[in-house]
Amino acid sequence: MKTKELCRIISQEMIGPEIYSMWVQTDRIADQARPGQFVTLYSKDRSRMLPRPISLCEIGDDKKSIRLVYRVAGEGTREFSRLRSGDDIEVMGPLGNGFPMEEAQGKRVLLMGGGIGIPPMVETAKQLSGDVAAAMGYRDALFLTEELSRCASLYIATEDGSVGTAGNVMDAVRENHIRCDVIFACGPKPMLKAIVDYAGEHKIPCWISMEERMACGIGACLACTCQSKEVDGHSHVKNKRVCKDGPVFPASEVEL
Amino acid sequence: MNTKVNLAGVELKNPVMTASGTFGSGMEYSEFMDLSRLGAVVTKGVANVPWPGNPTPRIAETCGGMLNAIGLQNPGIDVFCERDLPFLQKYDTKIIVNVCGKTTEDYCEVVERLSDEDIDMMEINISCPNVKEGGIAFGQNPKAVEAITSEVKKRAKHPVIMKLSPNVTDIIEMAKAAEAGGADVLSLINTLTGMKIDINRRTFAIANKTGGLSGPAIRPVAVRMVYQTAQAVKIPIIGMGGIASAEDALEFILAGATAVSVGTANFSNPCAAADVIDGIEDYMNRFKVEDIKELIGAVK
Numbered sequence: 346m347k348t349k350e351l352c353r354i355i356s357q358e359m360i361g362p363e364i365y366s367m368w369v370q371t372d373r374i375a376d377q378a379r380p381g382q383f384v385t386l387y388s389k390d391r392s393r394m395l396p397r398p399i400s401l402c403e404i405g406d407d408k409k410s411i412r413l414v415y416r417v418a419g420e421g422t423r424e425f426s427r428l429r430s431g432d433d434i435e436v437m438g439p440l441g442n443g444f445p446m447e448e449a450q451g452k453r454v455l456l457m458g459g460g461i462g463i464p465p466m467v468e469t470a471k472q473l474s475g476d477v478a479a480a481m482g483y484r485d486a487l488f489l490t491e492e493l494s495r496c497a498s499l500y501i502a503t504e505d506g507s508v509g510t511a512g513n514v515m516d517a518v519r520e521n522h523i524r525c526d527v528i529f530a531c532g533p534k535p536m537l538k539a540i541v542d543y544a545g546e547h548k549i550p551c552w553i554s555m556e557e558r559m560a561c562g563i564g565a566c567l568a569c570t571c572q573s574k575e576v577d578g579h580s581h582v583k584n585k586r587v588c589k590d591g592p593v594f595p596a597s598e599v600e601l
Numbered sequence: 602m603n604t605k606v607n608l609a610g611v612e613l614k615n616p617v618m619t620a621s622g623t624f625g626s627g628m629e630y631s632e633f634m635d636l637s638r639l640g641a642v643v644t645k646g647v648a649n650v651p652w653p654g655n656p657t658p659r660i661a662e663t664c665g666g667m668l669n670a671i672g673l674q675n676p677g678i679d680v681f682c683e684r685d686l687p688f689l690q691k692y693d694t695k696i697i698v699n700v701c702g703k704t705t706e707d708y709c710e711v712v713e714r715l716s717d718e719d720i721d722m723m724e725i726n727i728s729c730p731n732v733k734e735g736g737i738a739f740g741q742n743p744k745a746v747e748a749i750t751s752e753v754k755k756r757a758k759h760p761v762i763m764k765l766s767p768n769v770t771d772i773i774e775m776a777k778a779a780e781a782g783g784a785d786v787l788s789l790i791n792t793l794t795g796m797k798i799d800i801n802r803r804t805f806a807i808a809n810k811t812g813g814l815s816g817p818a819i820r821p822v823a824v825r826m827v828y829q830t831a832q833a834v835k836i837p838i839i840g841m842g843g844i845a846s847a848e849d850a851l852e853f854i855l856a857g858a859t860a861v862s863v864g865t866a867n868f869s870n871p872c873a874a875a876d877v878i879d880g881i882e883d884y885m886n887r888f889k890v891e892d893i894k895e896l897i898g899a900v901k
Contacts, residue, residue, distance in 0.1 A: 346632060347632055387869060391817070391845075391869075392817075394869045395660075395662045395667060395868055395869065396868065558658045558660055559660075560660050561871075563629040563632070563871070564629045565623070565624060565629040566625070566660075566671070568660040568671060569657070569659075570659070580674065581676035582653040582654070583653065584653060584674060
């Protein structure tokens with residue numbers, strides 16, 4: 346059950362260039378949340394009407410808190426970044442479907458994230474056991490690498506070549522000869538497209554987390570649609586709702 | 602205290618409904634609020650066949666509002682009747698089905714199909730700024746407004762609400778045309794056509810280039826149009842445009858609206874419509890208003 350709660354901020358810190366990490370206390374959201382799901386955050390400024398969707402980076406061990414790692418992309422997220430421990434913020438969630446963790450049981454999993462698509466991979470990695478590889482692509486400065494390397498073999502790609510493979514996540518996968526049975530990915534569309542092509546070539550089951558501009562966040566307004574390959578059971582056209590049917594889709598189901 | 606209002610013979614338990622397109626068919630919002638609290642649910646526009654809508658991005662936030670160009674994506678009347686109507690019929694609220702089309706025949710097909718269904722009213726969308734054919738094409742010419750209204754009225758077995766566009770020179774002319782065509786009720790306003798440029802990507806913020814502006818930013822325009830229209834026609838008006846609180850809703854009622862719709866505010870608060878109902882009751886208690894009808898059009 347989704348809820349909208351007024352949450353207390355536990356901590357907030359900048360962990361990268363314009364990248365912030367915020368832990369918030371929740372009554373019910375954390376308890377029901379799964380890796381790959383998201384929440385929406387609401388501005389206190391009433392001239393900003395729309396909630397901002399932010400992926401879940403971590404779920405607290407006590408199931409009473411969540412960690413949100415986000416990039417300041419405009420005035421709304423700038424407002425969030427100025428909140429401090431003890432302040433409150435309205436949060437709705439958990440939203441969306443999350444990664445199909447059961448598909449990864451006992452398999453070699455490859456988690457791939459790019460930019461602000463990296464945060465959801467932390468909780469995903471934490472909840473997977475066994476053979477987990479993580480290939481993460483950064484522009485330049487790194488973040489969340491400690492958390493990721495604690496629960497996965499971490500491979501880094503940087504666009505400027507300052508750390509790890511020079512290039513993108515696919516370059517890191519090829520350079521390190523990473524083998525896997527399942528891929529979970531989240532990141533910008535060109536990255537997802539390259540990953541889906543790779544997965545198709547090697548016949549690796551692959552799930553991707555999509556992003557689109559959202560209004561309601563719960564599947565009512567039909568703003569955040571993506572194109573599906575087949576006619577969708579809900580929309581009866583070739584459209585799926587990223588917020589409700591996703592954000593995670595089997596790579597075979599959606600057009601990029 | 603009486604909060605009941607009457608729209609063309611349909612009695613609503615209170616004057617608060619949802620604005621078409623912001624509330625789906627209520628399913629998603631039923632997780633947050635009891636739909637039976639609402640005076641009515643106005644569904645998202647439904648056409649004779651499924652419509653895929655516009656490319657994304659379909660929305661952009663603007664100061665005090667948002668632009669949308671969803672493009673009336675809908676699953677078509679068959680799925681709507683099989684899936685959405687039975688869901689809504691479980692609740693103790695009135696059902697108002699919003700109808701869209703590209704041609705007069707499209708509208709009439711949906712209207713005829715709905716005649717056998719257990720609904721309360723129909724709202725005919727002749728004012729969507731985001732679809733090229735139909736929609737707005739009918740809503741900006743008084744002759745076309747009157748003609749489509751009378752075609753729909755010939756076939757409809759339920760009271761007909763015509764939803765008007767604010768993107769016109771003279772709203773009164775359109776309102777009178779709808780009344781002349783036999784409309785039972787008027788809804789106003791739909792969104793105002795707008796545009797936002799993304800200066801970083803140097804392109805339009807939404808793929809459709811233009812979109813409909815909604816939210817508190819448009820409220821004064823909407824209140825003015827409701828007031829002007831209320832002076833000019835005899836049929837009741839459903840007022841909407843940026844209602845986010847009971848205070849906002851009361852402005853519309855005092856300006857002459859018999860009922861109000863909450864739209865964009867549902868996105869910032871999924872319980873917005875219920876909060877508006879509570880707030881209206883508080884206001885009535887505070888000012889010892891026994892019947893909400895005392896407030897309708899009280900500001901001349």
